[in-house]
Amino acid sequence: MTATTASPSVPVAVEGGPLVLGIETSCDETGVGIVRGTTLLANVISSSMDEHARYGGVVPEVAARAHLEAMEPALRAALAEAGVGLDELDAIAVTSGPGLAGALMVGVGAAKALALAAGKPLYAVNHLVGHVGADVLREDGSDLELPTVALLVSGGHTSLLHVRDLVDDVELLGETIDDAAGEAFDKVARLLGLPYPGGPQIDRAAVGGDPTAIRFPRGLTLPKDRAAHRYDFSFSGLKTAVARWVERHEAEGGAVPVADVAASFREAVADVLLTKALAACADLGVPRLLLGGGVVANARVRELATERCAAAGVELRIPPLSLCTDNGAMIAALGAQLVSRGRAPSPLDFGADSTLPVTQVQAV
Amino acid sequence: MILAIDTSAGSAVAVVDRDGGVLAECTVADTRRHAEVVGVLIDEALRAAGVAPTELSAVVAGVGPGPFTGLRVGIVAARAFAFGAGVPCLSVGSHDAVAFERLSGAAGRSVSEAGGRLDEPLVVVTDARRREVAWSAWAGLDDDGLPVRVAGPALVRPADLDEATGASSSSPRTDPDATVVSAGALGMLAERLFEHGRAFAADEPLYLREPDVTPSAGPKKVGR
Ligand SMILES: [Zn+2]
Numbered sequence: 377m378t379a380t381t382a383s384p385s386v387p388v389a390v391e392g393g394p395l396v397l398g399i400e401t402s403c404d405e406t407g408v409g410i411v412r413g414t415t416l417l418a419n420v421i422s423s424s425m426d427e428h429a430r431y432g433g434v435v436p437e438v439a440a441r442a443h444l445e446a447m448e449p450a451l452r453a454a455l456a457e458a459g460v461g462l463d464e465l466d467a468i469a470v471t472s473g474p475g476l477a478g479a480l481m482v483g484v485g486a487a488k489a490l491a492l493a494a495g496k497p498l499y500a501v502n503h504l505v506g507h508v509g510a511d512v513l514r515e516d517g518s519d520l521e522l523p524t525v526a527l528l529v530s531g532g533h534t535s536l537l538h539v540r541d542l543v544d545d546v547e548l549l550g551e552t553i554d555d556a557a558g559e560a561f562d563k564v565a566r567l568l569g570l571p572y573p574g575g576p577q578i579d580r581a582a583v584g585g586d587p588t589a590i591r592f593p594r595g596l597t598l599p600k601d602r603a604a605h606r607y608d609f610s611f612s613g614l615k616t617a618v619a620r621w622v623e624r625h626e627a628e629g630g631a632v633p634v635a636d637v638a639a640s641f642r643e644a645v646a647d648v649l650l651t652k653a654l655a656a657c658a659d660l661g662v663p664r665l666l667l668g669g670g671v672v673a674n675a676r677v678r679e680l681a682t683e684r685c686a687a688a689g690v691e692l693r694i695p696p697l698s699l700c701t702d703n704g705a706m707i708a709a710l711g712a713q714l715v716s717r718g719r720a721p722s723p724l725d726f727g728a729d730s731t732l733p734v735t736q737v738q739a740v
Numbered sequence: 741m742i743l744a745i746d747t748s749a750g751s752a753v754a755v756v757d758r759d760g761g762v763l764a765e766c767t768v769a770d771t772r773r774h775a776e777v778v779g780v781l782i783d784e785a786l787r788a789a790g791v792a793p794t795e796l797s798a799v800v801a802g803v804g805p806g807p808f809t810g811l812r813v814g815i816v817a818a819r820a821f822a823f824g825a826g827v828p829c830l831s832v833g834s835h836d837a838v839a840f841e842r843l844s845g846a847a848g849r850s851v852s853e854a855g856g857r858l859d860e861p862l863v864v865v866t867d868a869r870r871r872e873v874a875w876s877a878w879a880g881l882d883d884d885g886l887p888v889r890v891a892g893p894a895l896v897r898p899a900d901l902d903e904a905t906g907a908s909s910s911s912p913r914t915d916p917d918a919t920v921v922s923a924g925a926l927g928m929l930a931e932r933l934f935e936h937g938r939a940f941a942a943d944e945p946l947y948l949r950e951p952d953v954t955p956s957a958g959p960k961k962v963g964r
Contacts, residue, residue, distance in 0.1 A: 493824025
């Protein structure tokens with residue numbers, strides 16, 4: 377069996393940038409986006425979140441089943457939204473990792489078949505770098521300046537990257553060693569009796585709460601941890617601390633001050649995320665921080681990022697929220713960067729790689 | 741011409757033609773690398789057959805039963821290819837293809853010689869993982885040369901297979917360890933369904949198992 381590419385024709389210079397369709401299925405969102413260079417044309421997202429709600433978290437098999445059912449309608453809707461035909465595309469891009477293996481495979485299988493049927497080159501790209509790539513789609517037209525530190529936080533990942541070049545120079549500074557930050561939001565919401573997904577629920581519950589009421593632990597920030605885990609995160613201890621605090625409080629017969637617990641928990645997460653991100657900016661001498669991932673939707677995370685970055689003289693970039701959560705447009709945007717730089721398409725035999733490292737922007 | 745894809749066991753892709761038969765069939769027996777190989781197999785089958793996507797009249801997906809993760813790759817690939825080529829995607833049971841291949845090709849006689857009928861019982865058995873097999877029972881071929889299903893598909897432990905199928909272990913049965921379902925047979929069965937105006941399967945994967953989940957039981961105590 378030989379590894380052939382979907383099509384040998386690689387568009388190089390295309391007016392307005394290459395027209396690329398991106399497919400994203402790494403977690404519970406089936407995303408299909410279309411961009412022309414750095415211009416967003418369509419961003420269709422079909423989420424299976426409601427189906428996961430009764431389980432209190434993303435169930436991989438449920439997500440993968442939903443991707444299969446959502447794929448063709450999402451492709452159809454994205455092309456209609458962009459007002460382009462498949463034949464007009466210059467390339468197709470797909471997330472090949474990291475993410476949930478069974479979920480990734482649905483996108484990979486679909487993208488390969490679509491590329492072959494339409495005769496288009498196919499680019500397998502890195503989901504995390506895709507979150508950074510989303511920034512090029514900002515409508516204000518300001519260019520993403522590099523290098524930048526990128527803090528990517530969602531229910532599936534919590535990663536700190538040093539991005540020197542979007543296409544071929546990305547370094548992982550640190551990541552969570554246990555739960556993702558978004559998972560911590562879900563788990564704490566659950567123990568406060570709030571529904572899934574936890575992020576928006578905690579945000580709502582925290583209104584009027586005192587963020588300094590309870591001093592929850594900041595994972596991996598003690599001097600002894602900082603040596604080995606300077607840029608790594610840990611949220612499982614925080615989740616346990618909240619659970620213990622709530623239990624103790626209940627045992628003492630008091631009503632749980634939900635607003636204070638939510639606000640204090642949220643503060644602990646936002647604090648540790650931004651302390652580490654800004655430490656990276658300072659250590660590396662990089663005056664830019666880019667946020668990505670669904671947890672960016674959290675009001676306090678955004679607010680604290682704005683405050684801390686201003687104080688530190690760091691430029692803060694947050695892509696529009698619809699491009700922060702997992703989506704196909706960011707994958708298309710990264711694919712368009714690869715095409716513009718004259719990269720060859722990925723070989724047809726790449727697989728889904730649930731642990732694809734960020735140093736691999738494109739699976740080759 | 742039809743492009744047929746089945747990943748219910750290993751991965752198989754074929755290009756078939758009603759009159760010309762199976763023009764090309766490419767397979768990989770590995771039951772864990774569906775996402776890696778599906779594109780290469782589609783590409784190779786089309787090249788070997790010398791057929792362009794625009795020449796196809798339909799794509800056929802084998803909808804199982806089969807282990808979830810791999811099964812889905814072939815179905816989504818079939819749907820996406822059909823979408824990309826602007827042709828319909830149709831579903832055919834993977835066991836139907838196995839029964840069709842065995843009943844119309846086996847026993848050393850063609851269907852036409854047998855007067856369009858082959859009254860031979862068959863139990864199709866495929867691996868379903870987790871110490872279970874998927875089975876279906878077939879009575880033979882009908883007047884159109886199409887396999888007649890009498891039971892299944894369903895899951896059972898191998899030890900309970902005789903009881904479930906009501907057949908003795910000496911009656912004709914397919915090999916549960918077979919690693920590929922023929923995409924050529926799947927495609928030719930689809931051609932015959934078309935020819936006789938018969939119904940295709942529902943556009944749903946035959947998972948036969950609910951997702952492996954335990955609904956949240958509320959907050960757990962963590963203790964001190
Ligand atoms: Zn993400």
